[in-house]
Amino acid sequence: MFEKPVNRLLPISYYIGCVLTALGAAELIPLAVALCWREWQVAAIFVFTMSVMVIVGASLILLGCRHRAEKLSWAEGMVVASASWLLGMLLCALPYQLSGHYLSYLDCCFDVMSGLTTTGVVMIQNMDHLSYGMNTWRFILTFIGGQGMVVLALCFLTKETSGAYKMYVGEAKDEQLRPNARNTARSIWSISLLYLLIGSLMTWVAVMEAGVPAGKAFLHGVWLYMSAWSTGGFAPMSQNVLYYHSAAVEIVTVVFFVIGSFNFALHYAVLKGKKREIRRNIETITFAVTLTILVLITTLGLMRDNVYPDAMSLFRKGFYQLVSGHTTTGFMTVYAKQFYYEWGDIALFAITVSMLLGGSACSTAGGFKGLRTGIIFSTFKTELKRMMLPESRVCEQKIHHIRDVVLSDAAVRSAFVIVTAYLITFVIGTLAGMFAGFPFAMAAFESASVTGNVGLTIGISSPTIPAMLKMVYIVMMWLARLEFMSVLALGAYLLKRTGRK
């Protein structure tokens, strides 16, 4: 699997260095915000931490630059992706630690992993008084994590394309929008930045309509949009989207987190003028079907327990939370404890399932992904058809995803393997929550939220939970975001290097 481990470390270190340098450079944005709003102390934090990140990144680049032309194997590409995420988490937590809003470095790492994986559960203290600069850093992390930090590095720093596609796949994005991985990465960022302009403007107007002054509303608009597009779930205030008490903010955010949960290949096809793609794509069809079923279950559950008496509350609370969960965003317009104490088991069940199903593959969303859910349903349908037809008839399994695709056994197997891995992670997370003393329903809800990189919380995730549970959740977020294989490749690589087989 890995050849000559000692020498192979150098090209790996080169690519990891590129990713870390790109992350360090991203600190220029919160630094600029801190300077604009005269937050000198915060600006100093960013100057210091950016220097640390760039020095570490540049050292790794210098170490491996002579070996950068060497081709990476598939496993090495995956090692680069998973190790970059881990080291990135440790370094990106530095500004948080120096901000004084966290009780421990573990809490900082938790919030960074939550941001990068676009999960959205937080450990921060006194969030409502966080500086503008530090808040911007939170949302930049979510935005970069949504598009992918390897994708970012491929856009701006790496000229070598030999190992680029392998790193790109290692970050759980396997669609090729354009023939070259670097151009594909650029297309992903172009689509995101195009929507950033439109979305930020609309969210800014909606936040102003909610009564926030124009200057502050601008920052809230940009932050909320970044979080919605990345299906992140972070909000600038501790009450999340509930803080605004605004139907306009809720509608604008729903629109953008639904669009944000689409596959980048679908965006690319639709923006290129493929008229029927949005109606025919297996992921949009699967999303519409699963959402319909879950909306009905949630509504029936909430009605049965008489939680919301009028249609508008049912829509603004029930539907919003469900779509937020299904797209793996995590924006909330209810208090965390309301889920457990008011919503009842049926609605809680529907939201838990929606969080596990998730958005689209190769998007900013998490969960099983619509493509895999669609493939699994299509497999059941084909198998049923096969049983009905004479044995001599050959049944082809076809789906439409950008083009008509005949599914191979390997593609079906891969879908089942990844979904099984998600379910195992979900079970482990639920068990960990129960061992920490939480009831089954609460532990399962939080575990589904962390496994699906969602961010809806039932009240478990807080700085007071045991450190072990925080670490389990960090690993779960990391595993789920990279879709398991890259992290397993890193584990295999480390075992190989330490001499064990």
Next chain:
Amino acid sequence: MIKAKKSVAIGILREVCYACLLIGFGLAVAMLAVV
């Protein structure tokens, strides 16, 4: 260039319409449930 811009604008509108359709559906279900 103009054609490309037009197709991007139409593409964005298509995606927004899909999202709005889902929102409308959610509202309709909520209203039906209460009625």
